[in-house]
Amino acid sequence: MVIVMAADATPWDIQAIVELVEAAGGEAFVSRGVSRIIIGLVGDVDQFATLNLRGMPGVRNVVRISAKYKLVSREHHSERSTVRVAGVPIGPRTVTLIAGPCAVETLDQTLAAARMAQAAGATLLRGGAYKPRTSPYAFQGLGERGLRILAEVREETGLPVVTEVVGAHDVETVASYADMLQVGTRNMQNFALLQAVGEAGRPVLLKRGMNATIEEWLMAAEYIAQRGNLDIVLCERGIRTFEPSTRNTLDISAVPVVQRLSHLPVIVDPSHSGGRRDLVLPLSRAAVVAGADGVIVDVHPHPEIALCDGPQALVHEDLEELARSVTELTAFMGRRQPAGELVAG
């Protein structure tokens, strides 16, 4: 941590800071420039953060140097990690396709969507039983009945299940059915939920908050990691900007940026960021060649009657094209797609 003093800071201002830092068990080094004085702090940065140094007289700026997250940082864990979901890898050597309906509506619809997904090369099934919806009047999901449908479809298809959990009190129930727990964009800073999934013994898919900086996203992952769970996959799904033509703006740069900062795998959700079917294919391609470790897409056998986000779900023709693109671009990137048989393992 570095403290930059104001031009008119007095020797007493400086002394006060040095004493405060030393009282907190740290060391303070004063460097005098021509027009400014800088104080470098050595010690426990998180403790310094509680000192309100920024509010001390004579202080112009306080600059934090070390990263605010540790367990998920690449600083002390330089090799990128692979997370396995019931045997299916998500990591730097593969491009994993996850697909399924936005919301589980019926067994027939979910099974049909899963078969579409599998035919397109998906090795994990997504599907929502608990749906966080902006309007209280929108369809809120089938709850545990939806989880039972997902388990049944897994039985039929062999596809492990990724599904969202929306409250800390549901974690145990959802974890008893699901192979991977998803934390949605609106819950990225629901800290009670993060801690609960950190203790649930399942891999976690952590979507980026639509308003979250990359640093905040990694700190949210740190909440999960702190509880002993490092099987975390990050998912870029678009951020909120002023542009109205897409629901959110996919921050494609986040893929390489996060991979530099953190060892965790990163996948991309092109369906929810754009909110438009015609963008899913170009954005999926873009994700793979930007280095994403996977792609997660909505599919629905009959999107025109979907209870949730039908306008963005892929249908049969789109999926064939998606399958071809992902296969070819995965090879271009020198990676492979996880084999279906691993799934059964």
Place this chain on the structure above:
Amino acid sequence: MVIVMAADATPWDIQAIVELVEAAGGEAFVSRGVSRIIIGLVGDVDQFATLNLRGMPGVRNVVRISAKYKLVSREHHSERSTVRVAGVPIGPRTVTLIAGPCAVETLDQTLAAARMAQAAGATLLRGGAYKPRTSPYAFQGLGERGLRILAEVREETGLPVVTEVVGAHDVETVASYADMLQVGTRNMQNFALLQAVGEAGRPVLLKRGMNATIEEWLMAAEYIAQRGNLDIVLCERGIRTFEPSTRNTLDISAVPVVQRLSHLPVIVDPSHSGGRRDLVLPLSRAAVVAGADGVIVDVHPHPEIALCDGPQALVHEDLEELARSVTELTAFMGRRQPAGELVAG
């Protein structure tokens, strides 16, 4: 709801929409212009919303006309509401000052802050026992011990207590101590929490999500109202923008905009939006004359050692100036400050 058809829409496209709407129990009126066809829908809008009309062939745009929220809307409840917190009114005829420490640390600190608040004209005490923090390494609050301190300070000062609840499972505990439950900015779309506070039998202070549109904020209030609780006070606390010189950008316009759309009272938090002590006074003044029904500020007897957000807490000198400003500007607005004695009632 109005459907605008594309220039090249066919008669079959139009027929398909009319049939779909009628099958859903609605009526569809087709208006033919020179270059466009428009279809007006009459019936249950929320049901139409599940039809994915936007994805139908030939559709260019779907325009929703009625508000997405009902219970909190001013459309069917034109008079603005007053919410009472243990007798203290928040509403269109008053300007209510709420003050206290960001986080409860000790009994002494909380009591000192409460006395400062009361001397400045505050009639409600704020203070956090459960703190949602971006970093898992930051101070997370005293929990129930903090609630007991708040209850003790209420006993001493007569100030009713406003405190945050961060998870659905804590609502019952917090409600057993607090006079008003606060839902924080990061939890504005934690729907499980919204439903739980909707059933807790206490007034609710609903902060705007830092990334939430006004419409989303009112829909979050609707979640609470749906559970039978209309004692909701909205709190504007700044939104996330590209400007780095303040923590968030206070959206002062939100005050009159919300008051046009909803009958609920709206207050302003100038401490958390700016994150800087020197902005609290000008932003508090601005809030009162923009029509806010109250102001909520951080105070701390010793901000330089505060465990949370010390840089923005007001100290004694600031508070005197704040008290004078709020008193004079409240009179200018033709309103009054709630009397302290009401508090005891």
Place this chain on the structure above:
Amino acid sequence: MVIVMAADATPWDIQAIVELVEAAGGEAFVSRGVSRIIIGLVGDVDQFATLNLRGMPGVRNVVRISAKYKLVSREHHSERSTVRVAGVPIGPRTVTLIAGPCAVETLDQTLAAARMAQAAGATLLRGGAYKPRTSPYAFQGLGERGLRILAEVREETGLPVVTEVVGAHDVETVASYADMLQVGTRNMQNFALLQAVGEAGRPVLLKRGMNATIEEWLMAAEYIAQRGNLDIVLCERGIRTFEPSTRNTLDISAVPVVQRLSHLPVIVDPSHSGGRRDLVLPLSRAAVVAGADGVIVDVHPHPEIALCDGPQALVHEDLEELARSVTELTAFMGRRQPAGELVAG
């Protein structure tokens, strides 16, 4: 300037930086902490900025300490300035009301608007003859004919004229009619225009770019100041955010923030930020008590037929209320409104 080295920076990396800085005529001081090394630079910061220090091996971060603007900074000019427009002051001791039509349409309309403005206490007349419009199909202004109308209205009313200039090649023409040149939000980084108005010998009203940070805005002012013109008044007019209920989001905090950083006066435009008539009054009040040195509003005798921004123009009833509010709140702030007779001076 401070350079923070990466944890794995080598002695050669450090040596390379020291040599580069010294070759550029500066000095570099190396401070070794426990886990990090920091290099403080002393010398010409603007020259260091060309060295691409951020791209050197081993560099983690480069932190600039001194402000990027000098002439408009308060650092070496601590007293806040007053700018005089044909005798009318805008500065820390007054609250100046500027009013007039968004666009000059006819002599009758402009004169009527000017009389309305004057009756409400305005001491400067605003009005656009050159209009930058997003659509090429929208009304683009009367050009020099509009300037002649403004001059005629000034003759009639005694109100000095503030009007926008949209291109460097028009500066001379506009300056020959106007008392103050306005640079609009879309031109805040039109550097050719900034330089031209810097040489025109007239005070300048510099609107904030709707996408500009406060630092960029002050650097735009620095472009004008560099050409020898320090008669610059800054105007906050809203920034672009995700909130759709207002055209832009008025950044009311910018008023006190800028006044801390720069000695230049700052006024507020509540008409263009909101784009809605019903917000002009509450936002004008908020501006005055947040410390703004003036307010600039649109008025129109018949807004329902205005050629530009009619929906936000004030009409007679609104103006009376605005006049009363500005008068009372100016007194509350311990300031005064410039007297009309000064105008004639």
Place this chain on the structure above:
Amino acid sequence: MVIVMAADATPWDIQAIVELVEAAGGEAFVSRGVSRIIIGLVGDVDQFATLNLRGMPGVRNVVRISAKYKLVSREHHSERSTVRVAGVPIGPRTVTLIAGPCAVETLDQTLAAARMAQAAGATLLRGGAYKPRTSPYAFQGLGERGLRILAEVREETGLPVVTEVVGAHDVETVASYADMLQVGTRNMQNFALLQAVGEAGRPVLLKRGMNATIEEWLMAAEYIAQRGNLDIVLCERGIRTFEPSTRNTLDISAVPVVQRLSHLPVIVDPSHSGGRRDLVLPLSRAAVVAGADGVIVDVHPHPEIALCDGPQALVHEDLEELARSVTELTAFMGRRQPAGELVAG
């Protein structure tokens, strides 16, 4: 255009609107629903836009249906266009690589950069002689001397030249040297400049304003097209968001979105959006597979001493990898790279 009336609109309100529209030469059709009345307008939309219908009593909302741009819209020109720059095509059947230094500094540096660009498959040379810089203290470009260097390098290499023009008064000079005129992000709404390049008889590269919606960008293109110049290539270069880890956020979705709305070619600038060398390669790949018609990148023989944006310039090793990626992904997209020999034509 559709007018949605408020629930409490009176018959007189409706009559007033009908009369106003008819007086303006249009027709108004009133549709009565159960709870609302809607008025559809037929006629000249741009004229209706001047009527301030939104401000009329009883009006709740005014919805514009037709696009605000015409000449650049795909609505009446469904085939996507190819723009030729001195013979080099940019359009739907090719992926064109444009490369060169951010700023022209010396003949040697520019020539070395051009040879690097050409070796990597670039068929157009970019390079700035006039630089719009946020700080007045930053390097502002060599001006006409830079243009002469570019012309000399074109002579040597056969690469046509793309260069920025920053003011309307420079257009003629720049057009006398350049093969394509670039309008930069800060000038996207400098309407005088747009009109001047519209008349200069050269193809135009129009960068998206960092704060501009796609609709505003297309309206800026319409300004150029209106002057008779339809040889416009759009360039997505990142928008301003709250995320600080990249200079701007590349809006990769804009590529397919714009290609649906407009017939103009769209290319991507991955250098300026990220501002980081390590992002150029992944973002370039993403651009090609998202359907971009070209990519424009910064290269520099010695980025560590570049006078402008050195941290983002590609060096030799990067360029080889970029060349390989663009070649392979262009083939994947069923397109081709323009041949070098065309350049001479």
